[in-house]
Amino acid sequence: MVPPELTIDQGTLRGSTSTDLRGNSFFKFQGIPYAKPPIGELRFKAPVPAEPWTGILDATKQGPVCFHRDPLRKGLISGSEDCLYLNVYTKTLPDHANTTLRPVLFWVHGGGFYFGSGNEDLYGPDFLITEDVVVVTINYRLGVLGFLSLEDPSLDVPGNAGFKDQVLALKWVQNNISKFGGDPNNVTIFGESAGGAAIHLLVLSPMTKGLFHKAIAQSGCALNPWARGTTGCAFLGPALGVEPSDEKTIYNILMTKSVEEIFQIQDILMSGLVLSGHRPVGFVVETNSSQPFLDDEPMNIITSGRFNQVPFMVGYTTGEGMIFDLMRRELKDFRDVVPWFFGYERDAPETRTIADKIKKFYFGDDEVSPKTVTQKYNCLTDVQFLYGIYVTIINQVAVSQVPTYLYRMSVESGLNVLKIFLKIEVPGTSHYDDVGYLFRHFATPDITPGSTEDLCLTKIVKLWTNFAKFGNPTPDVNDPRLKAVWKPVTNTSNLDFLDIGKDLVALVNPDPERINFWKQLFSESPAAHKTHHK
Structure with missing residues (x-):
């Protein structure tokens, strides 16, 4: 087959062809620069x-990834500072006889804002492209390079550069995606983990009006404790032997x-963090920028209704907390899971009181051990993911004029590769394992037609692409x-909400006892109540 060529605003591209899960061909255009090298x-x-x-x-080869260490292949440190590239996958290219444009799915990868990429070893399009959509995956700056935030306005580093990369990539899509057969007026942004939090922040940002039309936040939101970065050099100053105030x-x-x-x-800074403490990477509220990505606290934007009101899908997996086994983060001191936005120092008596309540609720009189591993996963799921997602939903729905869909992912099969890799044997769907039903990656097993894996991924792909097409994941009741x-x-x-297991089951009020525990805990803390609970 002749390699496909097309011309966009920047110039002419030569791509390649591949085949999807069903054996049908599609076009790939990879390593397209959307920004000058940063x-x-x-x-x-x-x-x-x-x-x-x-x-x-x-455009037959993927661009360099942003410099990072791969957590699954820990010896692998790779990437470049020149990494702002994207990939486009499409079934057909428009011509004079074919002008129907298709919905666009724009993926923001996860990785805690300090690892990962949008490339095919993690996010191959083979499953999603079986539906009539165009898929875009991107790289954005990671770690200190993407999220350094300095308070001195003369330095012009207010923070959120990694998120501004995502905004520029969305502008690129608006200007160019029709050349690939994509509809710039029907763009769905979606992402998982840090990518899910990024999606929520894109919804809240004043920079993104008109750049997308639907949003899916998987296992992450702006109100999760790990999504917040820090302004200033409290972390970097000591690491460099310089006073933090000397920016x-x-x-x-x-x-x-x-x-x-x-x-x-x-690497040294990130390795020393406690589970729910401040992090040097993540979003900040910009107070010294003429063009801020985020100009107010997320909760203020949410409750005022000043966010981009587009159909919104958000959810979590039943075993989000399993991811911390990958990071070898043990739950030894329950002060480590008290979210930083409670406003207490780690050694404060209030922190000990909250920590004791958390331990009592999840473990009773038991200790953390292999016998209580499910309780550990539930605790970490709730504090790091579920409660922030819950607060997001109840507050956005109260002021939104468009639908919000909630899911709980409980599916288990051979595609739950992270749980299998971690050798976890208790029930539950690990953090990241939902991604294996949307994208092919380096650890995806062979998929037999008609198998559980095939049937489950077909359902999940259909829900996600229905939402992209119609703003409703189940428009056809038949x-x-x-x-x-x-x-x-x-x-x-x-x-x-919809429980997404091997069967799809419509239910009401996910995990209510656990959510109510955190509601009560937050209501007792003035600082947390102000910023994260309404």
Whole structure:
């Protein structure tokens, strides 16, 4: 087959072809630059659109990933500071006889804001592209390079550069996606984990109006404790032997260091964090920027209704907390799971009181041990993911004019590769394992037609692509593949949700006892109540 070529705003691309899960061909255009390399004077700064090129750009190979360590392949440290590239996958290219544009699915990868990429070893399009959609995956800056936030306005590093990368990629989609057969007026953003939090933040951002039309936040939201970064140099100053208040010196030092040296510093900072404490990477509220990605606290934006009101899907897996086994993070001191936004120092008596309540609720008189591993996973699921998602839903639904859909992912099969990799034997769907039903990745097993894996991924792909097409994941009540009606949340006292297991089951109020425990805990804390509970 002749390699496909097309011309976009920047120049001409030559792509390649591949086949999807069902054996049908599709086109791939990979490694497309959407921004200038964020190097030299552009390090830490907001991204700048890519310049045009002459000749034909080879889009048959993926672009460099952003510098990181792979948590599944721990010896693998790879990437480049020049990493702002995206990939486009499409079934057909438009011509004069074929002008029907298709819905666009725009993926933001997870990885805690400090690892991962949008490339095919983690996010191959083979499953989603079986439906009539165009898929876009992106890289964005990670770690200190993507999320350094300095308070000195003269340095022009207010933070959120990694999120601004995502915004620029969405602008690229608006300008170019029709050339690939995608509809710029029907773009669904979706992501998982840090990608899920990024999706929620894109919904809340004043920078993104009109850039997307639906949003899916998987296992992450702006109100999860790990999504928040820090303004200033409280972490970096001590690591560099400089007073945290001396931002100009810190900035100048960082500008002289190689990407490898910055990574080494970041690696030390990230390894010493407690589970629910402050992190040096994540979103910040920008107070010294003329064009902020986020100009107010997320809860204020949510409750005022000032967010981008688009159909919204959000949910979690039953065993989110299993991910911490991958990071080898043991639950030894329950003060480590008290969210930082309760406002107490770790050694404060209030922190000990809250920690004791958490331990009592989940473990009773038992200790953390192999026999109580389910309780550990539930505790980490709730504090790191579920409660923030719950608070997001009840507050957005109260002011939103568009539907919000809630799910709980409980599916288990051979595609739950992270749980299998971690050798976890208790029931539950691990964090990240929902991704294996949407994308092919390096550990995806062979899929036999008609197998449990095939049937489950077909259902989940259909729900996600239905939402992208119609803003409703179950528009056809007679679809034999789904056999369910997924109702949007309309009553915040009785939350409709879909349990996505081997069967799809419509239910009300997920995990109510656990949610009510955290509601009570938050209501007793003035600081937490102010920022995370309404």
